[in-house]
Amino acid sequence: MSRVGVLRFPGTNCDLDVFRAIEDLGHEACWIWYANPFEEREYDSYVIPGGFSFGDYLRAGAMAAQSPAMDSLKKAVKKGAPVIGICNGFQILCEAGLLPGALVRNEKLRFIDRWVELVDQNKEIYSLPIAHGEGRFYIEEDGLKELRDKDQIWLTYKDNPNGSISDIAGIKVNSVSALMPHPERAMKDWMGGTDGRRFFECL
């Protein structure tokens, strides 16, 4: 069992869902409030849940990336602590410079909620829901090449819903991984699928 810190910002709204999913898998979940710095040794791993931190009013994730808890998280990442960012969490990690690239408005400029099929580095297929308005991953060509060369493209969409470059749905750079789809919404059969459970295994 590991002790998982769940970061909470004003406007985070998948916090309770992620908290429950972590507990459901037998881990201990603990809240980390954005305004408070924390000691890295208190937690084994971290999750940044989705939502609209600070209303996404400047750019999705931009304000959250500047908070005291994120400064502590950067220190933890330096020591190799595993981090997963989901949806808004992905956006925050990019804004904080912990992951390369950026997430911009969906190609058709509309919010999209639906189940999508994803493929990982090992050609395994997952079915997870997405729900985002700014989920189109973008990165300059050299950055994309680096992701490819280092095998850091974690997940791609089978049928690209938002115009992401190279169909990218998730990336993994060292101990920091992030994805736009919501694994915490695919934990039980009645939710429509259980593929989400496998995404919390690295914690």
Added chain:
Amino acid sequence: MSLKEKLDLYRLNQDEYKMICEKLGREPQGIEWALFSSLWSEHCSYKSSKRHLKKLFREGPRVLESFGENAGVIDLGQGERIAFKMESHNHPSFIEPYQGAATGVGGILRDIFTMGARPLALANYLCFGDLDAPRMTTLVDGVVRGIGGYGNCVGVPTITGQTEFHSSYNGNILVNAFALGYFGKNDGVFLSKAKGIGFDVVYVGAKTGRDGIHGASMASESFEDGDESKRPTVQIGDPFLEKLLIESCIEVMNLGLVDSIQDMGAAGLTSSSFEMASKGQVGLDLELDKVPLRDSTLTPEDILLSESQERMLLICEPQKVDSLKEVFLKWGLDATVIGKVKEERKVSLFWNGDRLAEIDPDILVEEAPEYDRNYDPWDSLNKKEKIQFDSEKINLEELKSYQGSTRSWIYDQYDQRVGANTARDCSGSIGVIQLPESGRALGIVLGCRPHVMRHDAWIGGADAILYPSIELSIKGFEPLAVTDCLNFGNPEQKSVMSEFVASLEGLNLSCQKMKTPIISGNVSFYNESNGDNITSTPSTGLVGLRDSLSYIPADRFQEEGSQIILIECPQVLLSGMRAENKGRDLEFTGELNVQEVSRWCEKLKEMVLKESPLSTRIVGKFGLSYALSRMSMDSVSANCNLNEGEFSGEKLYQVLVEVKKSKSEVWINKMDARVIGETQATGVLVLNKETQFQVSELRKLYKGGLSDVMGAQ
């Protein structure tokens, strides 16, 4: 200003003016005009509907709170309770669709968490005009973006809805928002009645601005051309602030820091403060100069009438105010003491120490005028001995009409799963969520079919309860309670009032027979534009419960080689939506026996729970062929044979059930049902042998329609 000019400005009539003078013992002065204008508006006072609403079926063993509070509350057993309500935001949404719809969602959510319930689900009932009517695609786009923009950000999933199109809404669309919240074992229910003499009145949330001033009285008027001038009466929403309010309010409630609480909705600070005082049988001293302002030039009257969003009024023991402020500060919100509760039953309004007004709150709230508007006893004009249908080939043209095509263009823009409780989303015939503590299933479905209302108001009213009840029952849910949102035209017209009374009678009788009390709701009159009234539309929201999330029947055919059973409770035959689209007269034949339908409904639910059919569907608009085509949209389709004429019209009521072969006997014996065909995985839907449709073709038609028009936007 002459008296007439004043009455026009404040939207009061001569008789109301006389009543005010009598009650005050003098003429109203200064700010009092504004108070009466808001609280005596149709929107706040229900003056045309009150006497009819009093007759509604509201009682039941599960009902904990009903009308009079922000939302009704029912007991689900096992320590779980839910609050839910539906409310209209029609007028603002027509003037400014994005903000109108967004603040409709915000307002209904506040009604829910004000009670102490954590919002779990949203739904919306929308009526638009013809898509080629002026501004209509802009309105559809704006409303959908507004609902999504607010609901997605605040983090409450939209799990079901209903969208209708008809020319009667060309000049006045309907936007009704439904919200449901949850109380776990340890959560208290909070009420709005002020209590505690000497307690502090605390203002929390957004600062007060100029938006929405006179919104309540605007919503009590009909539309005419040139209404662009009404735009400043529409409020602006901030879903991020609402999310902070939800979390902080629930936190201060859990900490026991709040004695009563009310959100500032229609007529803002005026209605919240006067209603709290009136319900609590106490008085309040309010210092308007202490209200946090966005714009320092606001006058006391503006402050009283502003409908700025995301604001709450709390009553709190003075020694707890510091702890309360600390919680709100953590969430980045200001909490400001703006007054005190007092024993003397007067609300006194102060501005920099000067008393501007002092009124008994009951005069404004309880003693608002009540009208007995003229109406005729209901006479079914369209009732016929027999209806004739043209004999024609079965076709499925309606699949590509915007009435008959999928609404996915709309609901794909809503977050349907945030909260991770969603078991059935907007693509299903009902929405289903898991109850967090017990793991049981809660079903939510909206009702009212405007085309049935256009056939007959009494039947349409009954159908607004019966149809969704059947939808719940065939998924194994027991219908528990109802919220309603009564959207009508101008009540001063006899024809409108007659339909109001008739549909309410049909609706109420159905609630009685189904044993589903009406626990909350609202009335929206004056849905009229340049003299044309909308289709009378009493929309409803029903909630049902079932013990388990497992084996809920699907909406579409599941297995090749199973049998398709048609179960009927045949009472009324309508010429239907297909006839309407062809411009034929709307007629019906037969009598609706509500008692019989409700018994049938109960029996269906029992059978579904016992026999777990593979899939179920109610036969609705466009009748049987359309229903069969909708069930055939996945990999399994059907081969069915029906008698001549059975594909014409719409029968109240019919359901289709897919069962394994071995089980069909039980259904036939117990439900007076018949096998009409079998499922097949051939990719072809066969109706009466000679009519065949490629499923891939049907799917293409169904996916087009609305999204072909809107997707091009």
